[in-house]
Amino acid sequence: MTAPNSAPPEGAAEPVVPRNIRWVLLGIMLALLLSQLDGLIVGTAMPTIVNDIGGVDNLSWVVAAYTLTTACSTPIWGKLGDLYHRKTVFLASIVVFLSASALCGMASTMNELIIFRALQGVGAGGLGAGAFALIGALLPPRERGRYQGMVAIVMALGSIGGPLAGGVITGHLGWRWAFYLNLPIGLICIVWCQLLLHVPHTRRGRVVIDWLGITLMTAVVSTIVLAATWAGSTYAWSSWQILTLAAATVVLLVAFIASQRCSAEPLLPLRIFTGSRNFPLAAVLLVVAGVAMFGGTLYLPLYQQTVQGASATNSGLLLLPMMIGTVIASNIAGKVMTRTGHYKIFPVIGAVSLTIGMALLSSMDTHTSRTVTSAYMVLVGIGTGFTLQMANTIAQNSVELRDIGAASASTNLFRTLGGSLGVAVFGSLFTRAVQGHAPADGAPEGGTALAHLPRVAEDAYLRAVVHGTHQIFLVASIVAAAGLAAAVLVQEVPLRGRPGKVHAAPGPKVQTAAK
Numbered sequence: 001m002t003a004p005n006s007a008p009p010e011g012a013a014e015p016v017v018p019r020n021i022r023w024v025l026l027g028i029m030l031a032l033l034l035s036q037l038d039g040l041i042v043g044t045a046m047p048t049i050v051n052d053i054g055g056v057d058n059l060s061w062v063v064a065a066y067t068l069t070t071a072c073s074t075p076i077w078g079k080l081g082d083l084y085h086r087k088t089v090f091l092a093s094i095v096v097f098l099s100a101s102a103l104c105g106m107a108s109t110m111n112e113l114i115i116f117r118a119l120q121g122v123g124a125g126g127l128g129a130g131a132f133a134l135i136g137a138l139l140p141p142r143e144r145g146r147y148q149g150m151v152a153i154v155m156a157l158g159s160i161g162g163p164l165a166g167g168v169i170t171g172h173l174g175w176r177w178a179f180y181l182n183l184p185i186g187l188i189c190i191v192w193c194q195l196l197l198h199v200p201h202t203r204r205g206r207v208v209i210d211w212l213g214i215t216l217m218t219a220v221v222s223t224i225v226l227a228a229t230w231a232g233s234t235y236a237w238s239s240w241q242i243l244t245l246a247a248a249t250v251v252l253l254v255a256f257i258a259s260q261r262c263s264a265e266p267l268l269p270l271r272i273f274t275g276s277r278n279f280p281l282a283a284v285l286l287v288v289a290g291v292a293m294f295g296g297t298l299y300l301p302l303y304q305q306t307v308q309g310a311s312a313t314n315s316g317l318l319l320l321p322m323m324i325g326t327v328i329a330s331n332i333a334g335k336v337m338t339r340t341g342h343y344k345i346f347p348v349i350g351a352v353s354l355t356i357g358m359a360l361l362s363s364m365d366t367h368t369s370r371t372v373t374s375a376y377m378v379l380v381g382i383g384t385g386f387t388l389q390m391a392n393t394i395a396q397n398s399v400e401l402r403d404i405g406a407a408s409a410s411t412n413l414f415r416t417l418g419g420s421l422g423v424a425v426f427g428s429l430f431t432r433a434v435q436g437h438a439p440a441d442g443a444p445e446g447g448t449a450l451a452h453l454p455r456v457a458e459d460a461y462l463r464a465v466v467h468g469t470h471q472i473f474l475v476a477s478i479v480a481a482a483g484l485a486a487a488v489l490v491q492e493v494p495l496r497g498r499p500g501k502v503h504a505a506p507g508p509k510v511q512t513a514a515k
Contacts, residue, residue, distance in 0.1 A: 041169065075406065089126065100116050100123055279395050290418025325377070352484060
């Protein structure tokens, strides 16, 4: 393990930061925004899609296929970036994403849409892994704090703008444009990156692809995501289907670790986990942040619409207090980290804020005002802002630049898996709570149905929703407390890079380990 004041990992040569770095990052962030927006836009359009092409029985697979292939392909894209030219691999993922988007827009049946969404998820895995790997290759960790706010703003725009854009596009242009809209944005991104993005790389000899590792990793991620998707909804947690998936995950994970020990060019080099304890601790923080983000974005609007009577039309705006907290916290942490080189305090403060915010959200009842809820959401946003981006920086600072793609892909994977597991657990808790406390004639299907319930039944249903959200955020606060333990154990290893370094445009013959 790396000592607290030891030097950064060997082979971690500083990247040369181009003068026009903000313009370069803008193109990269545009691609990241595509993947952020897509899932939320499509979610808003799903009722219209079902009315047009049918297939309501397979509706969940439109989301599950995208999530599954995104999670499975993320580490593969990350490793390809380490083996080949990062820019080429990144642009290839954009092409895959855009091609699948066009096919999704032309789908005539639900089965076709599911297949094309799976292909779109493959491209989305490369967008996320490639974007963060390129940031790591272009910016040393000490300099990265200056631009941390850009990532936070993109994620906030994706979370807030997705549902809003989905409603507008579906209502005025039709659901197919929820997919076609990706094409002009993606083409702009390709041209932008082709002209401005210059990533020096070192030519390598014969490249060995870890096909066994790819197969086993895909199987491991598939069993985890499928179990998270089905548990508590399609199948009970104690059903043989979920228990079989859990057992298969353990067996496949053991086989994957064994394969990585023997591989000449492993998909996920074990040295990134064993070289410093900071990387696995950062992974824990990312899982916690994933649980918090998915739990907050899914169930807070549900509570506000059902209990507090907020409008479903502007559901994305309900999360605005949380997103503002995230953006402000990310900017503060980034600027202080760049100026001082210190960063450990931020994930600690973030985990504390996240724990307190989730605990306060669990205390909401039928009389809690929107103002009070917004104040609690700001705390959760501050916690996410101090935790999420800082965990990415800690993870990338703990590995060599030759492994930056695998490390970046791993951080995205942990956040995605944390979100998937969080959704599964929270969904199960909420369903059980509502079924156990809802009126005998069942839960209403929407705001209109709720308004037409008898007063006694309406009060019973509102109490059921409150009970469900109480359990969700209580569990989330316990998870956040585990993140606090991980944050306290992080060792403050000096960040690579120098404060105030003069930016220089990269020359065509610069040689570095970053590709």
